Amino acid sequence: MSNTETQTHHRVAAKGFHHLPITQATPIYEQLLSLYPTSARFWKQYVETQMAVNNDDATKQIFSRCLLTCLQVPLWQCYIRFIRKVYDKKGAEGQEETTKAFEFTLNYIGTDIASGPIWTEYITFLKSLPALNPHEDMQRKIALRKVYQRAILTPTHHVEQLWKEYENFENSVNRQLAKGLVNDYQPKFNSARAVYRERKKYIEDIDWNMLAVPPTGSSKEEVQWVAWKKFLTFEKGNPQRIDTALSTKRIIYVYEQCLMCLYHYPDVWYDYAEWHIKSGSTDAAIKVFQRALKAIPDSEMLKYAYAELEEARGAIQSAKNLYESILGVSTNSLAQIQFLRFLRRAEGVESARKYFLEARKSPSCTYHVYIAFATMAFCLDKDPKVGFGLCLRTLLVKNMNKKVEKTNQPHGSATIGSVASSSKVVYPDTAQMVVYDPAKKSGIEFSSSVKPVAASASNIFQSNATATATHVSANTFDEIPKTTPPALLAFLANLPHVDGPTPNVDVVLSICLQSDLPTGQTAKQSFTAKGNVPSQNDPSGPNRGGSQRLPRDRRATKRKGSDRQEDDDTASIQSQPLPTDVFRLRQMRKARGISTSSQTPTGSASYGSAYSGELSGSTG
Numbered sequence: 001m002s003n004t005e006t007q008t009h010h011r012v013a014a015k016g017f018h019h020l021p022i023t024q025a026t027p028i029y030e031q032l033l034s035l036y037p038t039s040a041r042f043w044k045q046y047v048e049t050q051m052a053v054n055n056d057d058a059t060k061q062i063f064s065r066c067l068l069t070c071l072q073v074p075l076w077q078c079y080i081r082f083i084r085k086v087y088d089k090k091g092a093e094g095q096e097e098t099t100k101a102f103e104f105t106l107n108y109i110g111t112d113i114a115s116g117p118i119w120t121e122y123i124t125f126l127k128s129l130p131a132l133n134p135h136e137d138m139q140r141k142i143a144l145r146k147v148y149q150r151a152i153l154t155p156t157h158h159v160e161q162l163w164k165e166y167e168n169f170e171n172s173v174n175r176q177l178a179k180g181l182v183n184d185y186q187p188k189f190n191s192a193r194a195v196y197r198e199r200k201k202y203i204e205d206i207d208w209n210m211l212a213v214p215p216t217g218s219s220k221e222e223v224q225w226v227a228w229k230k231f232l233t234f235e236k237g238n239p240q241r242i243d244t245a246l247s248t249k250r251i252i253y254v255y256e257q258c259l260m261c262l263y264h265y266p267d268v269w270y271d272y273a274e275w276h277i278k279s280g281s282t283d284a285a286i287k288v289f290q291r292a293l294k295a296i297p298d299s300e301m302l303k304y305a306y307a308e309l310e311e312a313r314g315a316i317q318s319a320k321n322l323y324e325s326i327l328g329v330s331t332n333s334l335a336q337i338q339f340l341r342f343l344r345r346a347e348g349v350e351s352a353r354k355y356f357l358e359a360r361k362s363p364s365c366t367y368h369v370y371i372a373f374a375t376m377a378f379c380l381d382k383d384p385k386v387g388f389g390l391c392l393r394t395l396l397v398k399n400m401n402k403k404v405e406k407t408n409q410p411h412g413s414a415t416i417g418s419v420a421s422s423s424k425v426v427y428p429d430t431a432q433m434v435v436y437d438p439a440k441k442s443g444i445e446f447s448s449s450v451k452p453v454a455a456s457a458s459n460i461f462q463s464n465a466t467a468t469a470t471h472v473s474a475n476t477f478d479e480i481p482k483t484t485p486p487a488l489l490a491f492l493a494n495l496p497h498v499d500g501p502t503p504n505v506d507v508v509l510s511i512c513l514q515s516d517l518p519t520g521q522t523a524k525q526s527f528t529a530k531g532n533v534p535s536q537n538d539p540s541g542p543n544r545g546g547s548q549r550l551p552r553d554r555r556a557t558k559r560k561g562s563d564r565q566e567d568d569d570t571a572s573i574q575s576q577p578l579p580t581d582v583f584r585l586r587q588m589r590k591a592r593g594i595s596t597s598s599q600t601p602t603g604s605a606s607y608g609s610a611y612s613g614e615l616s617g618s619t620g
Contacts, residue, residue: 040072116158155196212263
């Protein structure tokens with residue numbers, strides 16, 4: 001509905017339809033309330049029209065449709081007037097029904113800041129009840145005391161007036177008893193009065209007659225949204241420090257009032273449901289989601305949130321129905337990916353794979369779905385072949401489409417564009433793909449001291465070469481040590497041999513901290529012309545880490561600095577707790593074996609025991 005139509009309905013409804021016959025006014029009100037089902041003002045006008053012609057049955061039926069969803073004081077005051085009109089002349093039976101109506105009303109809207117007149121009217125009604133004997137008089141006074149004590153603890157516009165009336169009431173009954181009761185309730189009243197003053201500040205900016213329309217982004221709507229958010233935050237903080245049950249009741253009341261104005265705001269419905277979930281009321285949250293989807297049936301956010309809740313509580317079929325309802329109206333990539341992940345969680349790998357095979361046939365299936373399924377296959381199903389194959393295929397098709405679009409630009413040649421669009425896409429042979437495994441040995445022979453580096457480096461260089469050409473000359477590997485920075489070569493030489501693409505960070509750091517990286521000049525001499533690394537057994541070769549023997553005075557200086565560094569490193573390494581994972585312990589044992597073989601008689605600290613956290617060093 002446009003803003004013009006909304007304003008027109010607003011002006012017409014403000015005048016009311018009292019001048020029309022009831023038979024003509026009824027269909028107009030019904031049409032109006034179908035558009036604004038949470039407008040308490042329109043419901044009040046409608047019911048007053050029925051009351052004016054004494055149509056009690058229609059009035060009761062209207063109240064049953066609107067009272068519990070439109071928590072606004074003027075509408076409920078109209079309900080009290082109707083009850084009193086019907087039952088005031090029916091004696092004791094009518095008095096009992098009226099009392100029940102007052103209790104019913106205060107149970108729902110008694111916490112409203114504007115509910116003071118209803119409290120006052122209820123007290124006046126109880127005072128008017130006849131007392132035929134002292135027992136009935138005493139029962140009436142007890143009932144009055146209970147109502148007063150409830151009213152003075154409610155932060156309303158009339159809280160101070162009600163407190164004065166309560167003092168007068170207690171003094172009229174028994175002055176001695178009144179002093180004790182007044183002293184007991186004085187702090188509680190002071191708290192209610194303070195909360196009222198704070199609450200009043202939050203409701204000043206709220207437009208209680210705002211019509212519930214879909215958000216348009218106007219500044220007025222933004223002001224109302226912010227005002228309701230602040231009011232909700234205030235009530236959630238339980239400023240009066242009342243018990244949990246009463247605080248929960250007040251928060252629910254504010255949420256329901258907020259939805260009367262922000263009925264078409266999905267974030268308000270979502271926040272309401274999430275609050276119920278955090279409070280432990282899952283059933284209440286489900287009811288909120290169901291109401292929300294009736295109000296905003298096309299909200300995907302609410303459907304996803306509701307589906308997650310159903311899945312969390314084990315209602316898999318209900319959650320699946322929600323996902324399928326999203327796919328029924330939306331076939332975008334997000335909907336397909338979310339349903340794919342749900343099937344993987346709820347029904348297993350085969351169900352997800354079956355849906356993917358069907359989804360990729362859809363014209364709306366983009367490369368995002370391929371990547372999502374590839375990631376799931378690689379990370380969850382531990383299937384790198386499927387994961388890498390789908391990713392490569394997707395990227396090639398995406399790049400090919402970009403090239404076709406580029407060649408089909410207006411300034412390009414039409415002939416070239418037609419050839420490119422009809423060309424056959426050549427896919428890589430995924431059977432030749434090799435998963436990275438540092439444990440595999442390459443064809444290049446390295447010494448035992450840097451064997452892990454040779455394996456990892458050869459895999460990296462070999463994968464890079466395979467991506468650019470089918471055959472790579474061995475001379476390429478001969479040139480690598482010449483062009484690689486010396487410090488990087490020395491660092492790679494000290495890395496431990498690990499299994500898998502993700503080594504234990506603690507082990508690697510502990511070994512690296514105990515390493516002595518050489519200077520640039522000495523590192524260059526640690527590799528031969530063809531890239532081979534001399535063995536540590538060679539007496540003329542470099543020591544561990546690729547550093548050469550230094551003069552005696554320089555070795556002594558370096559030993560002192562190294563000892564100080566080892567003390568600092570030892571403290572940090574030994575302070576770390578031992579891992580309890582078996583895989584990590586295995587890695588640390590392997591690292592311990594490598595470090596033990598790396599000891600040299602030059603006096604520098606060796607790797608020591610990575611498992612025990614102790615450092616060993618030679619003093620020769």
